[in-house]
Amino acid sequence: MIRLLRGLPGNVVVLGLVSLLTDISSEMIYPLLPLFLATTLGAGPAFLGIIEGVAESTSALLKLYSGVLADRVRSRKRLVLAGYGISALARPLVAFAGSATQLMFIRFVDRTGKGVRTSPRDALIADTVDGGNRGLAFGFHRAMDHAGALIGPLLASLLLYTVTKNLRTVFLLSAIPGILAVILIAAKVTESSREPAPSAPPVILGRLPGGRLRSYLLILFLFTLGNSSDAFLLLKASQAGVPTVRIAQLWAFFHLVKMLAVIPFGALSDRIGRRSVIIAGWTVYALAYAGFALATSEPQIWGLFAVYGLFYGFTEGTEKAYISDLAPQVERGRAFGWFNFAVGAGALPASLIFGVIWQRAGSSAAFLFGALLAAIAAILLVAIGGGKETRFAADKR
Numbered sequence: 001m002i003r004l005l006r007g008l009p010g011n012v013v014v015l016g017l018v019s020l021l022t023d024i025s026s027e028m029i030y031p032l033l034p035l036f037l038a039t040t041l042g043a044g045p046a047f048l049g050i051i052e053g054v055a056e057s058t059s060a061l062l063k064l065y066s067g068v069l070a071d072r073v074r075s076r077k078r079l080v081l082a083g084y085g086i087s088a089l090a091r092p093l094v095a096f097a098g099s100a101t102q103l104m105f106i107r108f109v110d111r112t113g114k115g116v117r118t119s120p121r122d123a124l125i126a127d128t129v130d131g132g133n134r135g136l137a138f139g140f141h142r143a144m145d146h147a148g149a150l151i152g153p154l155l156a157s158l159l160l161y162t163v164t165k166n167l168r169t170v171f172l173l174s175a176i177p178g179i180l181a182v183i184l185i186a187a188k189v190t191e192s193s194r195e196p197a198p199s200a201p202p203v204i205l206g207r208l209p210g211g212r213l214r215s216y217l218l219i220l221f222l223f224t225l226g227n228s229s230d231a232f233l234l235l236k237a238s239q240a241g242v243p244t245v246r247i248a249q250l251w252a253f254f255h256l257v258k259m260l261a262v263i264p265f266g267a268l269s270d271r272i273g274r275r276s277v278i279i280a281g282w283t284v285y286a287l288a289y290a291g292f293a294l295a296t297s298e299p300q301i302w303g304l305f306a307v308y309g310l311f312y313g314f315t316e317g318t319e320k321a322y323i324s325d326l327a328p329q330v331e332r333g334r335a336f337g338w339f340n341f342a343v344g345a346g347a348l349p350a351s352l353i354f355g356v357i358w359q360r361a362g363s364s365a366a367f368l369f370g371a372l373l374a375a376i377a378a379i380l381l382v383a384i385g386g387g388k389e390t391r392f393a394a395d396k397r
Contacts, residue, residue, distance in 0.1 A: 007133065007136075008129070008133070008136065008137060008140060009128045009129055009137075010188070011124065011125065011128040011189055011190060012125055012129055012137045012141065013140075014184055014185070014188040014189055015080075015121060015125060015141060015185075015189065016140050016141045016143075017144065017181075018084065018181045019141060019144045019145045019148060020144040020145070020147055020148045020151075021177040021181035021184070022084065022087070022088075022148065022177070022178060022181045023144075023145050023146075023147075023149050023151075023152060024148045024151050024152040024155065024174075024177040025088070025091060025152070025174045025175070025176075025177040025178035025181070026087075026091065026148075026174075026178075027148060027149050027152025027153050027156070028152045028155055028156040028159075028173070029094055029156075029170075029171055029174050031153050031156070032170065032171075033094075033103075035167070036094070036103075036167050037051075037100060037103065041097065041098075041099060041100045041103060042100075043100035047100050050104065051100070051103060051104045051107050054104060054107070054108055055104075055107040055108055055110070055111035056344065056347065056348070057344075058108055058111050058112055058115060059111040059114045059115040059118075059344060060115070060343075060344025060345055060347075061115065061341070061344075062112060062114075062115025062116055063118050063119050063337055063341055063344060064119070064337040064338060066079055066083070066116045066117070066118070066119050066333075066337065067120070067123070067333040067334050067335070067336045067337020067340065068333060068334045068337055069120075069333070070119060070120035070123050070332075070333030070334075070336075071332070071333040071334050075191060076120040076121075076127075076191060076333065077124065077185070077190075077191045079116060079117065079120040080117050080120050080121045080124060080185060080189070081182065081185045081186060081189075082113075082116055082117070083114065083115070083116035083117020083118070083120070083121075084113065084178075084181055084182050084185055085113070085182050086109065086112060086113030086116060087109075087110050087113030087114060087178065088113075088175070088178035088179055088181065090106055090110045090112075090113065091106075091110050091171075091175070091178055092171055092172050092174055092175035092178070093106045093109075094106055094107075094171045095168040095169070095171035095172045096168075118336075118340055119333055119336040119337045119339075120333060120336075122138075122320055122324075122332075122336040122340075123332040123333045123335075124189075124191065125137055125138065125141060125320075126321075126324035126332050126336075127191075127329060127332070131324075132270055133270060134270065134320075134321035134324050135265075135266035135267055135268070135269035135270040135274065135277075135317055135318055135321040136263065136266050136267040137266075137321070138316070138317035138321050139262045139263040139264070139265065139266020139316070139317030139318075140263055140317075141317070142262045142312075142316040142317050143259050143260075143262045143263050146258045146259035146262065147259050149255050150252060150255045150256060150259065153248075153252075154252075156174075159173060209326075209327065209331070209334065209335055209338060211326075212384060213323070213327060213335060215384045216322065216326065216381070217338055217339065217342050219377050219380045219381050219384070220339070220342050220343070220377070221342045221345070221346050222373060222376065222377050222380070223282060223373060223374055223377035224342065224343055224346030224347060224350055225346050225349060225350050225353065225373055226289075226350065226371075226372070226373025226374055226377075227347070227350055227370065227373075227374075228351045228353075228354035228355075228366075228370060229347070229351040229354075230254075232354060232355075232358070232363075232366070233292065233305070233308070234247055234250075235363075236292055236295070236301070237298075237301045237305075239363065240295050240296055240297060240298060240300065240301050241296075241297060241301075242298050242301055246298075250302065250305060253302070253305060253306075254305045254308070254309050256309075257305070257306050257309025257310065257312075257313070258309045258312040258313060258316075260313075261310050261312065261313020261314075262312060262313045262316050263317070264313070265277060265281075265310075265313040265314045265317070265318065266316075266321065269317070269318040269321060269322075274318050274319075274321055274322035274325060275322065277314055277315075277318045278314065278318055278319060278322065278381060279378050279382060280314055281310075281311050281313075281314025281315035281318070282311075282315070282374050282375075282378040282381070283374075283375070284307060284308075284310055284311045284314060285308070285311040285315075285370075285371075285374045286371040286372075286374040286375040286378065287307065287371070288304055288307045288311060289367045289368070289370045289371035289374065290367070290368065290371040291303075291304045291307065292304055292363075292367045293363070293364040293365075293366075293367035293368045293371070294364070319339070320336070320339070323335050323336055323339045353369070354366045354369070354370065357369055
């Protein structure tokens, strides 16, 4: 593993560290938000849903716009820096929120930063690394993201146990890793010269890409409609007998599996082909969701969370590498914009559909619905292959 990582370009390593620091900062706050909202600001779960819905919808739309913009400007780094900078400045302001409405506005600004940075950052990673190492590069980036998701809550808990009982103080301290991430981008991220895509009026977000890329995005959207919020998995775990005191441990275990799996499976896609690894990942997802439909005990839940974590290992880095392979360099920002938009646009109805099925027909029916859509998406992805798959597509300069 270490030998593999030694070949990664400096940009990939730096942006991985940036994601590590940013997620530490974000996850010092995010798990504590429901408690802060209820006990300090006096709002309930419904308002939390409104806050997160507004935040994530904003992020999804901006990922598409910023991806198109990233192709039309000479410096993708500036968009990445601006996006991380907006979030780093906004996130700690949660400490000063005096009402649920103020908290919603702060989350809106934070997710605006995420929307601005995500697609240009992915395009910058793709520009930096050659096709034969893109799976490894995106896998490493996602692994650092998951590492931050592990460290952030643990650090917040440590601070609450040893330094302060005040949630607002913890939120303020979250500014430190966020600011360090912005400094890293400014000082260490480099960008090679390239010709921007032809300009167009800013209100035009760019047409949906054509060819195999369009087919993949449409199939991905179908898969996403069956990929509901992971919060439902925790609800299922509770119903299956996992005690409340072990839910957090289960969640940390889940992130650990994702962190360990995403690099080797991303590297595997460099050797055997992206599509094959994604199909395997979606198949694992279908099997895991079918398992959740039948699970009735705590040991089964722990095993299924491990299998489900492997799904992320198969797909997270590989899907972004696949987008990089299918899109010309001059259009990669737009391609990543549509990719992130497809995932974001499908997430809200996916959870709504899943919740309605759960409420009316039970959890087993809801999980089987997700498994069915994943299986159909995997079959469709097999169908668009068009013959033997190469290891990776050549760069189209």
